[in-house]
Amino acid sequence: MKKILIIGASSAIAEAAARIWAQRGDQLFLVARNADRLNTLVADLRIRGAAEAIAYPMDANHLERHAGMLDAAYAGLGGLDTVLIAHGTLSNQKECEASVELMVSEVTTNAVSVMALLTLIGNRFEAQGSGRIGIISSVAGDRGRASNYVYGSAKAMVTAFTSGLRQRLHRSNVSVTTIKPGFVDTPMTASLKKGPLWAKPAAVAAQIVKAMDAGKSEVYVPGFWRWIMTIIVLIPNRIFNKIQL
């Protein structure tokens, strides 16, 4: 039975992962902003088989609350061996171009708060000499593109940070899995037009759980995004600058 902390638990991908863990009978500590939604999740996950499900309302941007939350997770579950960090917002690129304040706040939500959490969790797991950490980054972090480079650069920071953390924690028997989803059909992307490249949260979550179980370093979900992004990254700038992506 695993003791799992999920931050951003009400996101569609995290919720789908939580359902898989619940069915396995794991213990869950769920963090999200909205207390009502957390209570809904707790009841649901218990019925689905979770040995324990504890709600902890918190805004990840309140960095000063992270340490207390982590203490509560350790106390509530009697330890911790798995963490999934899944919170984030899909920034509106056009609005971020017009507002420094919004751009900074998007980077705080999608990168700074994640790195703050990872700093504390990394130290704890390093000290206990075990643990699995999964972080939802994005394919958008592989190369900045005109259509969403604010979100993309925040995710690039997360990707680089987790790469370094992984290297550091490798000797401590802690796995750090950087997860790069492509297009996923969730409330976050409800306003976007869907096509054949889109995946469902349940399918994406199943791949995430599998990758974390295996202690993978970096996964694209679905896997075909590895090839799409390889090509996008290889496009020379003189061509890249002229196309729309």
Add this chain to the structure above:
Amino acid sequence: MPMNIHGWGRYPRIEADVLLPQTNSNCARILQDTPSCIPRGQGRSYGDSANATQVLQSTYFNHYIQFDASLGLLTCEAGVTIHEVLDLIVPRGWFIPVTPGSSYVSIGGAIASDVHGKNHHGSGTFSQHIIEMQMMLASGEIVTVSRAQLSDLFAATCGGMGLTGMILSATLQLMSIQSSQIEQKTMPASCLEAVCAGFEENKGSTYSVAWIDCIATGPKLGRSLLMLGEHAVTGGLDMTPQKPLNVPVDAPDLLLNQQFIQLFNTLYYQKARLSSSQQRLSYGAYFYPLDQIANWNRLYGKAGFIQYQFVLPSAAGVQGLRSILKTIAASGKGSFLAVLKAFGEHNTNYLSFPMAGYTLALDFKVSPEVIALVQRLDAMVIDMGGRIYLSKDALMSEATFKATYPQWEQFEVVRAKYGAIGKFASQQSKRLGLQ
């Protein structure tokens, strides 16, 4: 961003804003901002009953709220599907008390369509097993509805095609099982009289349904395979998960042509006649054979199909069915899958479909000739005092609807009382002349 949406029959289609509330307050705000919309679940009703330019889709209302495994009482949000419910309850010795032929319908959709199953003669419709439900009215107010509380709204909502409000959650009384398997007995019937007699003789059977060959004519008219089912008592509660096959693209128009269907029907009938008549199946294979083929609706090609399901009252009897089957066989538009079932008594909901008598469901690939055929069949059904199932309908006229659902006026009175008039409307409700 508008999407092209449609029912399971993929006809008709409409450009729609798909609104996806995540919380009750979110849902209330959407209702406030939207002049008119229709609740939508999994889009598994066949015609246009969940089509509108704005649809309020229950996708994210997919949580369990309470499960009492000793009493078999389950409370869940309306967007949970029967498929998911079965995954939860079967291993614990419970089953859904009434199930339609697909498990991919939502609980909210099952209530709004007041679906029936192969046990209608014994267990009635889905809503008859609902203890209570919570729904959101046009105003955004949340009310608890049951046979005792706001009973008029309960009767209008069960079978009410989403036209009274948004169902948020429901409490369902499950049925106890000892095994996840079904004992099936297959009995060939050489003609219509034989299969109808078979239904009468096997009223004590928990489940009964007949596959009927709509192409056979003359003395073979109505030849059928009557399939009876009982929950097994041994074999355990194991689930046998199967990955469904998929139909990845629209089938070419030639695939389901008349000769092919004729050949299939003959082979299917002869195979059953020759092979053993007793079989033990997983519940999935018994109740949901078509769920094993994801997107089977694509087999009917791009134009889509109509599933035509009507009921004739007992008084119209075998003669009535015979005249309709003759018309279908003569049209040469006979369908691949035709299903016959003897219904039990009707319930007191205003728009619930079943009534004591025989119901026949068949698929027609959409074409101008089929639309004309359906109009001829509608006229025969009205004449004989029957009616068409709203969850399958895509073509019925206002006059046919109002003649065959006599309680439509009371339905409208209840809708007016709870502020639903105008606020909840679908392509279908407009066609049928509901306000």
